[in-house]
Amino acid sequence: MKAINGGTKAVCLIGDPVEHSFSPIIHNYGFKNLNINAIYINHRVENSNLKSAMEGIKALGYLGCNVTYPHKIEVMKFLDDLSQEAKLIGAVNTIRNDNGKLTGYNTDGLGFVTGLLRKGINLNGKKICILGAGGAAKSIAVALAIHFDCIITICNRSMEKAMEIIDTINNIQETPSSQHHYITSDEIDTYSMDVLINCTPVGMVPNIDNIPYEDKIIFHKDLIVSDIIYQPFETALLKKAKLANCTIHHGIDMLIDQGILAFEIWTGEKLDFEEIKELLVERIYGE
Ligand code: NAP
Numbered sequence: 001m002k003a004i005n006g007g008t009k010a011v012c013l014i015g016d017p018v019e020h021s022f023s024p025i026i027h028n029y030g031f032k033n034l035n036i037n038a039i040y041i042n043h044r045v046e047n048s049n050l051k052s053a054m055e056g057i058k059a060l061g062y063l064g065c066n067v068t069y070p071h072k073i074e075v076m077k078f079l080d081d082l083s084q085e086a087k088l089i090g091a092v093n094t095i096r097n098d099n100g101k102l103t104g105y106n107t108d109g110l111g112f113v114t115g116l117l118r119k120g121i122n123l124n125g126k127k128i129c130i131l132g133a134g135g136a137a138k139s140i141a142v143a144l145a146i147h148f149d150c151i152i153t154i155c156n157r158s159m160e161k162a163m164e165i166i167d168t169i170n171n172i173q174e175t176p177s178s179q180h181h182y183i184t185s186d187e188i189d190t191y192s193m194d195v196l197i198n199c200t201p202v203g204m205v206p207n208i209d210n211i212p213y214e215d216k217i218i219f220h221k222d223l224i225v226s227d228i229i230y231q232p233f234e235t236a237l238l239k240k241a242k243l244a245n246c247t248i249h250h251g252i253d254m255l256i257d258q259g260i261l262a263f264e265i266w267t268g269e270k271l272d273f274e275e276i277k278e279l280l281v282e283r284i285y286g287e
Helices: 023-033 047-059 074-078 084-089 108-118 135-147 159-170 236-243 251-267 273-285
Strands: 009-015 038-044 064-067 094-098 101-105 127-131 151-155 181-183 195-198 224-227 247-249
Touching (some): 009 023, 009 047, 023 038, 023 273, 047 074, 047 094, 047 101, 064 251, 074 101, 084 101, 084 108, 084 135, 101 251, 108 135, 108 251, 127 135, 135 151, 151 159, 159 181, 224 236, 236 247, 251 273
Parallel strands (some): 127 151, 127 195, 151 181, 195 224, 224 247
Antiparallel strands (some): 064 094
């Protein structure tokens, strides 16, 4: 940000808790670097104050905000419009304020996809296996199904959550299909897969030696392996995939790309991925 003055605009993160968030690092760097007179701050907002917080975004003329746990679903009630992705995912992580009209977006899935495209990976025709069926898995599955002609399988402990995502993505095309499907862990067959994405918290600090469904995953050099966990920087899953010469995709990339998309929604400007990555890697991992 520039020095705060009478014309400074604000953007914020709304959640509870918010102290752990790296978003202020990304966005304040962007404002400063692009000479935009704006500031990004975190606001802890309790459930009972969510409606007032949304009214505050309008009344105070914020450019918009990010939304995190526990408000990503509940906040939709207070918005005027939703992007296609946010509607299908049923959760919002970014809001733009246009003179009092609030539009909700979800940049998580598209952020993920952007990282694979940057590596030159064409996702059309790919067989993609997602491990986990939580909020992140849904965002990614929806973005993949909207933007690519790919075949998605989801493996999750609870079948209900996976089936809810499968039903959503099978209904994205005008003619509902059954090309995407649920699999049990016994049905994981990475040999017939092109892309494997870990959307479970297995392998996250402090349990950094853990690998989801370890005995079911066989690495082959043509498998693209992605882990959306960003602490540690490189999970045990990714380390093993790297040893098998797989193409790998780190969780930190998704974190950065979803932020870059949010920044663009508020300002119309694109941040440089490599610059942000250098900054965040140093701040998060001290490298
Ligand atoms: P979530 O909504 O809580 O979903 C977690 C999913 O993982 C659930 O489907 C759950 O299965 C499954 N799971 C949990 N423990 C498991 C275990 N021991 N074995 C197998 N499956 C297990 O979480 P989320 O918001 O989707 O986030 C998932 C992970 O992604 C977290 O580590 C989070 O930090 C990371 N993330 C990263 C980014 C990024 O920008 N890089 C963004 C969002 C999230 P059940 O349904 O059977 O319980």
